[in-house]
Amino acid sequence: MxxxxxxxxxxxxxxxxxxxxxxxxxxxxxxxxxxxxxxxxxxxxxxxxxxxxxxxxxxxxxxxxIKRKRSWMMFLNMWGHRRATKSFGDSFKRIFQMDMEQRNWLYRFLFFYLPGFSYRWTSFLLQFIEQWMGExxxxxxxxxxxxxxxxxxxxxxxxxxxxxxxxxxxxxxxxxxxxxxxxxxxxxxxxxxxxxxxxxxxxxxxxxxxxxxxxxxxxxxxxxxxPFGEVLREPPKRPSEEIRRTLQLPLGKKVLFFAGVSHVGNEVGLLDLLEKFIEEGKLPNCCVLYRPHPYRQFTKNEPNFFERHYKHIYLDPQMKERFRRHIEEKAYMTGHQERLERSYAYNREILSISSILIAPISTFVAEALYCGVPSVVVSFVGKDHAKYSIRYDMATNQFYHAVPGVFNSFSPSDLLAKCRQALSFSENEHRAHIIRSHLNSIAYQxxxxxxxxxxxxxxxxxxxxxxxxxxxxxxxxxxxxxxxxxxxxxxx
Structure with a gap:
């Protein structure tokens, strides 16, 4: 040995x-x-x-x-160290504004978040608590x-x-x-x-x-x-027709894959826009596959997806019942209490039959880069969901503003144009290699x-x-x- x-x-x-x-x-x-x-x-x-x-x-x-989960301490850490990087302050504000159960912890310990509390005080307090908690x-x-x-x-x-x-x-x-x-x-x-x-x-x-x-x-x-990069680089094992049947998508139409995010704005409103573009012939021969984020939080003032009667929007069958319960119960879709395996091979299959990805800022755009699929990043929110605008200025996301094949839409008025640009970009297969070549900046290969x-x-x-x-x-x-x-x- x-x-x-x-x-x-x-x-x-x-x-x-x-x-x-x-x-x-x-x-x-x-x-x-x-x-x-x-x-x-x-x-x-x-x-x-x-x-x-x-x-x-x-x-x-x-x-x-349970007592060792430290939720409120994480928020205190971000707030106290908010001057170390703008991202900490933005992350804290984003969580504080969300309609999440965890937000209650912030109110219980609001005293610690007073603006006068300094970096040194925060570090001392956290170290003291950690010493007190022991191992x-x-x-x-x-x-x-x-x-x-x-x-x-x-x-x-x-x-x-x-x-x-x-x-x-x-x-x-x-x-x-x-x-x-x-x-x-x-x-x-x-x-x-x-x-x-x-x-x-x-x-x-x-x-x-x-x-x-x-x-x-x-x-x-x-x-x-x-870690999931190699799975995404592997070609799907099933033919595209079989994948489309599994996803209940029509054959012969271009698929616009809309991937939702956990901290959402009005995603149904965006789907309404896409439905309108397709119905009016502005995005001809297209359909939309919508996959809500598996750990999605409930969003106020968002229309009920299941009350819409879409002709061109299809819900990912894997998410249908989970998403329905989320809407009915107005609850956070957490993956810790409910079983849902996140299969990157499944994501790879979806991206293999997708012409473009449409999504707010998320890691799914990076997954699309692995697969050579161009993306439209929805970088705007409505007035009712203005609090979600913070995520578009966070440190990691700046990468998306410089990658060929990623088209940023900053208002509903240019969403159609960006979708058309992405579709045009996808028609040249060589451009998929251009997209993948820029991935090395964020994911070493x-x-x-x-x-x-x-x-x-x-x-x-x-x-x-x-x-x-x-x-x-x-x-x-x-x-x-x-x-x-x-x-x-x-x-x-």
Missing amino acids: SHLMEKKILVFLPTNPAAYPFSQANAFSELQKHFDVYLVYNKRAVFIDDVRTEGFTRVMAWDQP DKTLAKLVDEIKPNLIIGMLCGYSAYDIDPIKIAQKRKIPTLYLQVGWDNIPHRGLLPYKMDYLGAWGYQSAMFAELIQGIPKRRIFLMGC DEFSFAQRIDYAVQSILNTNGQSLYHYLHDPLIDVEKKENVVESYLS
Whole structure:
């Protein structure tokens, strides 16, 4: 057995949205060839039957106490550090304005959000609370039992999912590697009070945010790429006619794929516009496939989709009943209480038969880039939903303003023109390569698979004396400022 095979890796899966992309990419398959890899999942938020578990040395459940979710602390973090980056302040305002159950936490602790509270006060308060909360004893017990040489976590943003494993690891001097889950996790959700030792970032943009905003040194950042990228690059396994029948779409018509977002404005109003354009012959021989976001929040003053009698708008069959309950109950469509696997292969099938994507700002535009599909980004909201306008100025989203094949619509008056431009762009197959070539700025790509990049990063981290590794990061063995490694003579 090699020296590396004797080492143990603990992989921590916090939620369904975090678990699915890594599971579908079989992200830890290469690690399993060289290490004993253990899997710990949060049983309150992960449907383990939907996760690929073969190859792990052992699979264990972790029951996260509700009191450790830290929702209100995340909001306090964003508000207190709002001057560190405009994105923190915007994210806080966006959440404060949303019609979400979590907003109640803001009112309970409103005292802490007074404008006079400074960056230092916020940092002190959060550190004090973290010290008072201590470590998660259940998770700590699992770590003590396994005694891993490295912990791999998922970077979701400021939450228990990020903080608790790092706190436990630091106390035991175990290095940590965190893999970026979503595109906006690094610049929008507050400063992490406990920093991971290494970060696997999507690409150059995320690495820059990690260094400038989170203060993670360049030498500790690996460019991993996007976990679901390889799934999207694979051609669909079913013919387009079969995919259309599954989606209940007419054959022979161009498909305009409308992908909804979680924090929505009036998406039904946009569908009304598209229906009008098609009915009047301004977008001839077209139909629209609408897929609401699976974790959509309820929006006031939005017409009821199911009371519309569209001729050219088709609802994604996978979302039909879930979306109907969401409208009837006026409730947040959360993926933590209700099972819905997010299949990127399914998304790939939809994009394979779509001429263009139409969507407000979202990661779905990045998915379309992987597939070479041009996009129309709806960058306007109505007066009734003006609070949602903040998302269009957030740090990650600036990328969309510079990519060929992405057409930004800033008012209803130019939506038709942008759709026509995107359709014209899609008619030249060579332009799909142009779209994909710009993706590298946000999602690193090379000749290696995502699983191989993780394996190479871990081998790089652990290919040293295990004891010295932690000291190198946190407590250097020598002080070069004091010239402790300078000798009088080689002969002495």
